[in-house]
Amino acid sequence: MNTAYDITNIALAAEGRRKIEWVSHRMSVLNKLCDRFQGDGVFQGKTVAVSIHLEAKTAYLCLVLKKLGANVWATGSNPFSTKDDVCATLAEEGVNVFAHHGVSAEDHMKEVHSLLLPRPQAVLDDGADICTAMHTRPEYGSRLNGFSEETTTGVLRLRALEQSGTLLFPALTVNNAKSKHLFDNRYGTGQSTWTAVTHLTNMTVGGKKVVILGYGWVGRGVATIAQGMGAHVIITELDPWKALEAHMDGYSVMPIHEAVCCGDIFITATGLERVLRVEHLKEMKSGALIGNAGHSDLETDVPALRSFARSVKEVRDNIFEYQLPNGRSVVLLADGRIVNIAGGSGHPAEILDMSFSLQLASLHYLLRTPKRKPGVYDLPDEIDEMVVREKLVVEGIEIDR
Amino acid sequence: MNTAYDITNIALAAEGRRKIEWVSHRMSVLNKLCDRFQGDGVFQGKTVAVSIHLEAKTAYLCLVLKKLGANVWATGSNPFSTKDDVCATLAEEGVNVFAHHGVSAEDHMKEVHSLLLPRPQAVLDDGADICTAMHTRPEYGSRLNGFSEETTTGVLRLRALEQSGTLLFPALTVNNAKSKHLFDNRYGTGQSTWTAVTHLTNMTVGGKKVVILGYGWVGRGVATIAQGMGAHVIITELDPWKALEAHMDGYSVMPIHEAVCCGDIFITATGLERVLRVEHLKEMKSGALIGNAGHSDLETDVPALRSFARSVKEVRDNIFEYQLPNGRSVVLLADGRIVNIAGGSGHPAEILDMSFSLQLASLHYLLRTPKRKPGVYDLPDEIDEMVVREKLVVEGIEIDR
Amino acid sequence: MNTAYDITNIALAAEGRRKIEWVSHRMSVLNKLCDRFQGDGVFQGKTVAVSIHLEAKTAYLCLVLKKLGANVWATGSNPFSTKDDVCATLAEEGVNVFAHHGVSAEDHMKEVHSLLLPRPQAVLDDGADICTAMHTRPEYGSRLNGFSEETTTGVLRLRALEQSGTLLFPALTVNNAKSKHLFDNRYGTGQSTWTAVTHLTNMTVGGKKVVILGYGWVGRGVATIAQGMGAHVIITELDPWKALEAHMDGYSVMPIHEAVCCGDIFITATGLERVLRVEHLKEMKSGALIGNAGHSDLETDVPALRSFARSVKEVRDNIFEYQLPNGRSVVLLADGRIVNIAGGSGHPAEILDMSFSLQLASLHYLLRTPKRKPGVYDLPDEIDEMVVREKLVVEGIEIDR
């Protein structure tokens, strides 16, 4: 069977292969599940569509699906996180891939729609992108057993559809599994955000006033590592209990309008949009740095900043300095996009190992069980527990039962 | 109206008054709620029974109830935590108090029953002790609007009654409020456990192998402070997700039978009973220290140890060394009772300030709202939020809304 | 030979014996050195005078000296740290002891002079107390091989005598040994200061603004543990490099006059006198707590505070509240004396194990080598290294060589 693809440059496959090879040795839980599912035939001949940040670790998941017998169709969930080299490797390895780094939103939409055509039997979705597309052309869902959704944002969209009574397919919320949200946000985003910030800027964190907006799982992970590096951590929060926890954990807590006046580095981690607005940006010290660790590229109101600023310049790779009318400047890492992905290599391999093992097990579960009614479902506990227990084995940890 | 009391020695009242005075200045949220409820008459003339560890902070709660117009009847929830001096002060101040330090279980039961006699209209309960007694003499509950339960254990007992269909009264679970369980366990038990251990033993924690059994809220609080003091922390857990969190937080994780061989200090924090059994104790290094931070006095199986040991001696105030047949010894702090209470001054005042403010608001809510059907109810969110927001005000923290 | 003693109450010996027994099992390096020196006869029949805080651990050192054959004469270095029960045990065990808890400075001076009479051959000194006395009656030094000085303050006094050309005897500065100052201050004072503060007050440290005056070894130890408990740590320093280190370690750094306005708890650790003066105390929040972790009882200018305050009251055991003319109050733990000793049990046993092993080895060295000329000498490196290597063995640590 021929492979269909539309990518930037097939000649990049060797470099992509090297990157995938590296992560493949660090995704041990996924490898163990692959062994476990090897002989059961559940994926054999099934068509699986995958929409997710397309880099080495997700590419490896696609290759595992392919190895288990699936016909895999893949696109990226965000053109700016798509790596052209791993797309080339996927194409060469027989994955049908439609993705280019940096395409326009319109062109990306076409890529998403390409994944409907083979009438997939299971879909790994990110932000409910394919799901949304499928609802515009439900005839392509005729063979679909369900979606397996990766993100909080996607789950919110699915629940909105469910509540309005217009959800046409079942969906599993991998994001709600404990093996994902307890680890991914705190340890994955926490560490990789600081790798990206320090790598991009070559600046010291020790002694700096670091304002972290939001003290959820992401904010806590970011704060713990910042304190470990000697930062003076300031937290802003809406939730009074989380605010008090931050205070008892030894961090300064204050409202945003105070924090903006004293921070050297700002990390947004609220999950909301337009949290840092022009009214805040213009009060910051000149040269204040802003990095985003939340889901939305709009935790800082970048469009409004663009209108407000007199000029913008890429002052260092992937660092954008906005000159404000008041003579000061603010500096956006990765131009406000999620910094560990758009300005780094994304989550560490061992973290995505758990998330993607859940995804593999979730797709396996969708394909091996009878199709259920449209609705939003949590992953069964036994799958969640299977993944965490395999991880403990991989880490060499024995516990009592 | 006369005050009824049965206590050890009324002459201790001056010393008790000094202790209560000290904590009264450190329980600012409770003082603010007292001001807020001052004029509303809800407690006026109402009979309120209180069963809780009777020391300075709980005594102050009783005095606040009295000041708001209630007839207060009090006993301790554990004879070994009862402080005779604050009981004397309570009696002198007009609280009806029936409590003696160190009485037998049988005599303590009589004290509990004394609190049924005035047919209380609201009850602050700890471990469902009064509730259990009331179910043996339900006629004394004729005026009762409900229980306000302080502990996890009490909530479990209440739910068991509810599920068996035999619960006769409504009960509010203060323990489930975020303002309690997010702070009390981690920051209160965490800190005060280490104060008690280091004060009782005069030993170094830095460099020691500290085994913490359980990585719930208490275990985390205990672990964080131990690491801050330079301990080498080892965690045991049954829950695989918590075990993996402990591992990712940098702690060693292992099963109990391995941990017992290498630990210098053991802190039990599982909420279960008989977690450390003779089979474990005899494998420990000679002189290993054991402290209990969990609810039950039986996290270590002390009765079995007593049978097994050749001898026991109080080698330092409140420290008991058991000589084992194998020639080694194990050392129990406070003889296995909860070490921060039985071997220290209990939770810090500022922590109980939040818990007891919830209790005051919970009793206030029970008395000002119509009596509900028997059942176990969570505290309304707005009460939980009122307390945490008052605490933020007290701490001088402003947050965004 | 008869034992001479003048103590408070010989009947307290049993309680003292229990305390000494406890620490004797936790001073493993000292026990190993005792074994090592057992057969060499160096201490046999020699007269050794000891002036040091007289509690269980120092008492055990006296008993080890006695066991090795010395005639031991002992007094306390501070009447407020002297424990009458261990003095009783020492007397019963044949140590000549002249010490009472809480005697006047004048009476204490007589106790010190009692130790000159037997014409000691070696002296363990603290703050150069015996040395100073000996210089007033140098004829009692006729047999003296030298002093072994424990403290920084004592070393300063010895150097002053040396520089003025009036030092009459040789002295070894145990305090300068790495096995002492690298561990004693940071880990010993650090931990035991917080045990004392939290035990005395029953207050929370998490969320509190803790001002630490001085960022030397003591200040760093106190700061590390405070941060581990969730405190918001503020450092004051005169030395610009230490100030910058504190800043880079994530602490707030400010001058004293700013820190006094925002602190909840103050820990003095400067080694200087009158660092906190009335001008500072009156600017503090009402109820601010002050504990002293430095050598001098006068890091806070307590005499000036006594004159300035309208009244003072012991509001809880060993906690003194001073009412100021401006209507506020400040609260002194242990009335400004060093809080881990005067308000607690002093250094942990394992820490003094190292310091006292150095002392034992230092006295052994003085007695086995020819008397040297008057002067201040550092302990030979090989003794320092012997102690640290024995400690590594005791802790079960193997390292490369």
Next chain:
Amino acid sequence: MNTAYDITNIALAAEGRRKIEWVSHRMSVLNKLCDRFQGDGVFQGKTVAVSIHLEAKTAYLCLVLKKLGANVWATGSNPFSTKDDVCATLAEEGVNVFAHHGVSAEDHMKEVHSLLLPRPQAVLDDGADICTAMHTRPEYGSRLNGFSEETTTGVLRLRALEQSGTLLFPALTVNNAKSKHLFDNRYGTGQSTWTAVTHLTNMTVGGKKVVILGYGWVGRGVATIAQGMGAHVIITELDPWKALEAHMDGYSVMPIHEAVCCGDIFITATGLERVLRVEHLKEMKSGALIGNAGHSDLETDVPALRSFARSVKEVRDNIFEYQLPNGRSVVLLADGRIVNIAGGSGHPAEILDMSFSLQLASLHYLLRTPKRKPGVYDLPDEIDEMVVREKLVVEGIEIDR
């Protein structure tokens, strides 16, 4: 006056200028000293030679020297750290620069010799490279006021020359200044090592066993941040006091031959050579990672590993995997070169700001004071203090005096 240069590609100047511009805003102490020295004429017309890792921050120092009126001649101290783009910018800005990325040792030697030709009046040296060359052609030192040496290694070489009586020129040891060694190693190398390791590998540090060889300033900085990220830190040390400090700080301590069996990631920070040898490498877990944070590229014995291994492959940018005869592999970051420089962007700008401010002040001091006799001299305290106090001002920190 014409600029002499021999560089890779002058067309790279724009990119180099952008990088220098970025760091110039983050080197505030250097900018303040530049202002301070602006009018004094000390550098005017003087010839200054500079040999140091040639990247943006050092380039900016060269531009500051030029701005102050000096004729600057520059080369890199290590061809692998030389950035061709900043060399191009320097040439364009009138600095005489002789440096190419990646040239052979032989060609690099020629570059170093080029700096002798203008007969410099002051030299900023790294590893005593120019000093060594100058001793082979001392006639070029006819105008030389002295060297200002940056590194520990260079100081050792200078002292060897001094002791052998063959040192011909005076040299100032900037490395010994407190403003350098207290900050550079701990905060600079500590943070940038982890940025490099996590950026190069995209791996998790939390939960990993991280073996740090050496617990000096670098090792402590690396350990603190590793613990902050959730690593299980293991220390190896030769010095028994440092080993015990590591133990008391809560880290595991063991000899190298044990540590190699259990580590996941190894960071060398000993300052020695051939600490990790083939005998160790072959005992490691397959896939173990090794990064170097010490001065020498030979802390791991890479030449011996090359001979021993069956093959080596660059498995990811700047990561080299060696296949061993026993079937396992070890993975060298930056092939054993110092990982934060050869595999990252080097020290953060704010850290080098202090070091290079000391260098500027040191060169200024050499040129404004009479030439001294050959010898190795520490920087005067007042220069060290001037720099740290300017840094405090830059950070907005006020302290008592």
